[in-house]
Amino acid sequence: MNKSDEKLNQLLNGIQTVPSNPNLAQRIIIGAKAQPRVTTSAVSEETFIKQFLHSLIFPKPAYALACSMLVGVLLGWQNPEFNMNTIQVTSVDEDISSLFLAEVNFYE
Amino acid sequence: MKSLEQQTDEELMILIKAFNHDAFSTLVTRHTDRFYALSYRTLFNQSDAEDIVQESFLKLWCKPELWKEKKNSKFTTWFYRIIVNACYDLNKKKSSREMSLEGDDFEQVAEMSDLSHHQLSTVEAALKNLPERQRMALNLCFYEELSNAEAADVMGIRLKALQSLIMRGKAALKTQFNISEVDDHE
Numbered sequence: 001m002n003k004s005d006e007k008l009n010q011l012l013n014g015i016q017t018v019p020s021n022p023n024l025a026q027r028i029i030i031g032a033k034a035q036p037r038v039t040t041s042a043v044s045e046e047t048f049i050k051q052f053l054h055s056l057i058f059p060k061p062a063y064a065l066a067c068s069m070l071v072g073v074l075l076g077w078q079n080p081e082f083n084m085n086t087i088q089v090t091s092v093d094e095d096i097s098s099l100f101l102a103e104v105n106f107y108e
Numbered sequence: 109m110k111s112l113e114q115q116t117d118e119e120l121m122i123l124i125k126a127f128n129h130d131a132f133s134t135l136v137t138r139h140t141d142r143f144y145a146l147s148y149r150t151l152f153n154q155s156d157a158e159d160i161v162q163e164s165f166l167k168l169w170c171k172p173e174l175w176k177e178k179k180n181s182k183f184t185t186w187f188y189r190i191i192v193n194a195c196y197d198l199n200k201k202k203s204s205r206e207m208s209l210e211g212d213d214f215e216q217v218a219e220m221s222d223l224s225h226h227q228l229s230t231v232e233a234a235l236k237n238l239p240e241r242q243r244m245a246l247n248l249c250f251y252e253e254l255s256n257a258e259a260a261d262v263m264g265i266r267l268k269a270l271q272s273l274i275m276r277g278k279a280a281l282k283t284q285f286n287i288s289e290v291d292d293h294e
Binding site for chain 1: 129132133136137140141144145148149154157158161162165166169170229231232235246250251278281282285287288
């Protein structure tokens with residue numbers, strides 16, 4: 001530190017701050033007691049949503065896997081080749097035909 | 109289990125968020141003088157400085173959610189910022205009030221204002237004459253002994269901007285007190 005800075009620092013250190021009222025801290029503490037506060041139960045919607053999302057702490061790969069599975073299920077559901085009713089009708093028809101044939105073969 | 113006096117400021121803030129008035133009292137008792145001193149050296153008015161500190165702490169009590177717990181964030185740095193902004197706002201209000209006054213009204217208010225000030229020393233007067241931001245930079249770094257990085261964070265400016273403010277503030281004060289750089293070479 002050079003001499004001019006030292007001289008300046010000496011001058012600046014010479015300032016005497018006017019002290020605060022000795023009861024300033026007490027006034028603040030008493031004032032706070034008189035202030036109404038919103039209780040924690042009255043949480044804003046935004047805070048609630050943030051806290052809820054924060055509670056769902058899943059890693060990103062899990063989200064990707066869940067999305068892929070969901071897409072797969074949706075695609076499979078909409079694909080007519082895998083429609084359960086069609087499969088059922090087809091299998092019932094086949095069963096009946098095979099029974100008929102069996103009957104015919106039995107009596108021949 | 110730690111007593112309230114042993115808890116850090118950040119731990120006390122967690123308790124304050126849960127409406128612990130004793131934690132708030134501990135924090136106020138711990139820091140009132142420090143923040144008052146900063147306010148006083150910014151405003152040079154005892155009652156204004158006390159009002160600023162009181163309003164800021166009461167705001168903290170009513171809205172503790174304003175304090176966001178982040179890694180490596182300090183309560184004092186955050187609260188310094190609140191005090192600094194409150195001082196700036198008060199100065200703006202005062203100067204716009206003075207500009208809107210005319211003639212006799214202005215003289216009356218000026219007189220009343222003088223009565224509420226104690227007689228400023230030469231050094232205080234010199235500090236008061238500095239531009240607001242230079243004065244604040246010197247206050248934070250010299251009197252509050254914050255690091256340059258912390259002070260820049262409090263003022264919401266870059267480190268280089270803060271260093272420039274300090275340099276210009278010191279140069280202005282040296283000029284006022286006739287401290288020349290020639291002294292360095294003696």
